[in-house]
Amino acid sequence: MAKSPETELPLKAFGWAARDTSGTLSPFHFSRRENGDDDVSVKILYCGVCHSDLHTLKNDWGFTTYPVVPGHEIVGVVTKVGINVKKFRVGDNVGVGVIVESCQTCENCNQDLEQYCPKLVFTYNSPYKGTRTHGGYSDFVVVHQRYVVQFPDNLPLDAGAPLLRAGITVYSPMKYYGMTEPGKHLGVAGLGGLGHVAIKFGKAFGLKVTVISTSPNKETEAIDKLGADSFLVSKDPEKMKAAMGTMDYIIDTISAAHSLMPLLGLLKLNGKLVTVGLPSKPLELSVFPLVAGRKLIGGSNFGGLKETQEMLDFCGKHNITADIELIRMDEINTAMERLHKADVKYRFVIDVANSLSSL
Amino acid sequence: MATEGKVVEHPKKAFGWAARDPSGVLSPFNFSRRETGEKDVAFKVLYCGICHSDLHMAMNEWGTSFYPLVPGHELAGIVTEVGSKVEKFKVGDKVGVGYLIDSCRSCQDCNDNLENYCPKFVVTCGAKYRDGTVTYGGYSDSMVADEHFVIRIPDNIPLEFAGPLLCAGVTVYSPLRFFGLDKPGLHIGVVGLGGLGHMAVKFAKAFGANVTVISTSPNKEKEAIEHLGADSFLISSDPKQIQGAIGTLDGIIDTVSAVHPLLPMIGLLKSHGKLIMLGVIVQPLQLPEYTLIQGRKILAGSQVGGLKETQEMINFAAEHNVKPDMEVVPIDYVNTAMQRLVKGDVKYRFVIDIGNTLKPSS
Numbered sequence: 001m002a003k004s005p006e007t008e009l010p011l012k013a014f015g016w017a018a019r020d021t022s023g024t025l026s027p028f029h030f031s032r033r034e035n036g037d038d039d040v041s042v043k044i045l046y047c048g049v050c051h052s053d054l055h056t057l058k059n060d061w062g063f064t065t066y067p068v069v070p071g072h073e074i075v076g077v078v079t080k081v082g083i084n085v086k087k088f089r090v091g092d093n094v095g096v097g098v099i100v101e102s103c104q105t106c107e108n109c110n111q112d113l114e115q116y117c118p119k120l121v122f123t124y125n126s127p128y129k130g131t132r133t134h135g136g137y138s139d140f141v142v143v144h145q146r147y148v149v150q151f152p153d154n155l156p157l158d159a160g161a162p163l164l165r166a167g168i169t170v171y172s173p174m175k176y177y178g179m180t181e182p183g184k185h186l187g188v189a190g191l192g193g194l195g196h197v198a199i200k201f202g203k204a205f206g207l208k209v210t211v212i213s214t215s216p217n218k219e220t221e222a223i224d225k226l227g228a229d230s231f232l233v234s235k236d237p238e239k240m241k242a243a244m245g246t247m248d249y250i251i252d253t254i255s256a257a258h259s260l261m262p263l264l265g266l267l268k269l270n271g272k273l274v275t276v277g278l279p280s281k282p283l284e285l286s287v288f289p290l291v292a293g294r295k296l297i298g299g300s301n302f303g304g305l306k307e308t309q310e311m312l313d314f315c316g317k318h319n320i321t322a323d324i325e326l327i328r329m330d331e332i333n334t335a336m337e338r339l340h341k342a343d344v345k346y347r348f349v350i351d352v353a354n355s356l357s358s359l
Numbered sequence: 360m361a362t363e364g365k366v367v368e369h370p371k372k373a374f375g376w377a378a379r380d381p382s383g384v385l386s387p388f389n390f391s392r393r394e395t396g397e398k399d400v401a402f403k404v405l406y407c408g409i410c411h412s413d414l415h416m417a418m419n420e421w422g423t424s425f426y427p428l429v430p431g432h433e434l435a436g437i438v439t440e441v442g443s444k445v446e447k448f449k450v451g452d453k454v455g456v457g458y459l460i461d462s463c464r465s466c467q468d469c470n471d472n473l474e475n476y477c478p479k480f481v482v483t484c485g486a487k488y489r490d491g492t493v494t495y496g497g498y499s500d501s502m503v504a505d506e507h508f509v510i511r512i513p514d515n516i517p518l519e520f521a522g523p524l525l526c527a528g529v530t531v532y533s534p535l536r537f538f539g540l541d542k543p544g545l546h547i548g549v550v551g552l553g554g555l556g557h558m559a560v561k562f563a564k565a566f567g568a569n570v571t572v573i574s575t576s577p578n579k580e581k582e583a584i585e586h587l588g589a590d591s592f593l594i595s596s597d598p599k600q601i602q603g604a605i606g607t608l609d610g611i612i613d614t615v616s617a618v619h620p621l622l623p624m625i626g627l628l629k630s631h632g633k634l635i636m637l638g639v640i641v642q643p644l645q646l647p648e649y650t651l652i653q654g655r656k657i658l659a660g661s662q663v664g665g666l667k668e669t670q671e672m673i674n675f676a677a678e679h680n681v682k683p684d685m686e687v688v689p690i691d692y693v694n695t696a697m698q699r700l701v702k703g704d705v706k707y708r709f710v711i712d713i714g715n716t717l718k719p720s721s
Contacts, residue, residue: 276652277648278652280649285644286643287639287640289661292662293660299654331446
């Protein structure tokens with residue numbers, strides 16, 4: 001008979017989990033492994049609330065195993081290190097993102113592309129050595145040092161937490177697809193957790209940034225607060241037509257079903273549309289603009305660990321953090337409802353250390 | 360929609376075969392070509408390849424055709440006259456013309472040798488030229504073209520082989536180069552084994568790739584491997600074969616112009632792999648985006664090639680002995696050839712023997 005989550009591993013842990021597809025979270029006792037020779041134990045201070053967490057809680061993607069403790073935008077302080085750990089010391093501020101393990105031997109792992117390893121283990125909801133991984137809506141986590149990143153001294157921990165997922169998810173493709181040439185024109189489709197960080201990176205790379213959104217009421221904030229140069233309402237056919245063929249790159253962060261055709265039309269020749277929004281249904285597209293304009297659509301999935309560290313260091317240098325709404329652990333279900341309606345500017349972050357109390 | 364082009368009597372009589380309407384049926388047609396201007400090259404057309412696009416244009420399937428329409432954009436012949444300011448060619452040279460006969464020559468794309476992406480590029484056949492007249496293509500006895508759009512055919516490429524390289528050849532060569540799929544040792548898939556597909560196999564092999572042909576027709580396997588040099592063959596409608604090849608390809612050149620599912624093709628790519636679409640598919644396709652996201656894969660397109668690249672391609676073909684497989688036909692076979700082309704019944708390009716069979720009607 002399977003051991004219960006509470007007893008299968010040596011260290012007692014506590015967090016909030018969902019037990020079924022309602023996605024409602026509630027207190028949950030479970031367990032974690034001992035800190036091994038290559039491990040780092042992290043007391044969790046903050047954890048960002050990512051839309052992927054919501055999809056997983058409700059089993060939108062069909063591969064959730066309950067109970068599940070979500071959370072992969074973890075920032076905390078090191079409490080213990082194994083004897084082989086040289087990069088981190090007790091007291092360091094560190095981050096843990098989307099993965100906690102990979103095979104470490106395949107071509108992707110050897111190229112610091114752990115996120116494309118066929119055997120990667122997610123921070124939560126993944127099978128792991130007979131148990132399952134549980135994420136950052138909890139008091140602590142034990143992670144192999146390879147999957148832990150140093151958190152910049154000058155960045156606030158709470159506003160920096162979303163960088164571990166939202167940040168790297170837009171930074172990685174911007175680098176890989178060469179969307180960093182100063183003076184070029186970047187379109188950011190969708191203004192949520194991913195989109196608002198993409199604007200900040202775009203400006204830091206010296207790009208001209210246009211936000212593409214269905215909501216006209218987001219314009220003032222996009223320009224005055226987030227620093228975008230212009231705003232395009234995608235439901236306005238005339239404005240979309242006038243903007244055709246003006247963008248070098250587009251980051252598409254929209255996770256709802258939408259047509260790619262209007263976005264492709266905005267691209268110049270050789271333009272690149274990168275999709276990171278993880279929509280659950282296939283999207284409709286015509287290949288003609290790809291052929292006639294040598295345009296490309298590329299995907300990208302968060303980032304490897306070396307790149308995540310590079311991204312955090314970049315954020316430290318350019319003072320980039322997310323715009324957040326800090327919540328208590330017991331407000332998480334309300335936050336999830338609001339997230340579902342995109343009612344947040346622009347990321348919820350759970351104040352774990354101050355609000356997660358063991359019952 | 361199809362329109363009548365401005366009919367102008369140019370000084371030089373010409374003769375060819377044209378479609379008069381969207382039935383696409385071709386018949387003898389007397390017309391005229393302009394005087395050889397100071398930058399023009401005039402040549403006697405000896406061969407012209409039949410491309411599927413000729414058929415699309417003759418039947419106005421893209422809605423952009425001007426009638427009467429003389430198709431043909433894979434021309435090869437011998438120079439008969441050059442304008443006073445022509446520097447690259449002389450009478451007697453072996454030359455060809457491909458898909459483009461003009462472009463604006465001043466935009467960024469033109470300046471970057473990407474005339475094929477110039478918003479004002481002019482197709483060699485059935486399009487409107489800068490003087491308002493209609494361009495007449497290579498199913499004809501002669502051609503006059505600006506030197507910039509004329510390609511030198513290397514000595515060791517016989518003229519009958521040159522035409523298909525100028526369209527089909529560059530259409531596959533360009534993306535193999537541009538998307539970095541030309542490195543030795545890469546594993547390249549080619550979807551569809553027709554005019555474009557067979558050229559893709561040959562160029563990819565010349566680049567040192569391991570090539571897998573992906574097709575719906577099992578009976579093409581022997582030929583693909585024994586004759587064209589492909590390393591393996593995959594039936595795209597066989598789920599077991601597809602499953603067995605998941606995540607094995609660095610790049611795929613997809614030449615199929617009918618609607619077909621993208622998901623299996625994307626699944627065949629390794630992570631960071633690239634699926635390049637070349638077929639002009641008018642209907643929308645379904646793109647399962649998560650498959651691109653999970654493997655950082657790319658879906659892109661490409662269209663013929665610029666002039667500099669076309670010259671580079673044909674020089675490469677000459678050096679590496681890359682030649683199309685063709686069926687040479689007389690001009691009066693052209694309608695039958697078009698019908699066979701619709702059914703994919705050709706290995707792998709028809710080429711019209713213009714020089715020996717196109718005679719003016721009395």
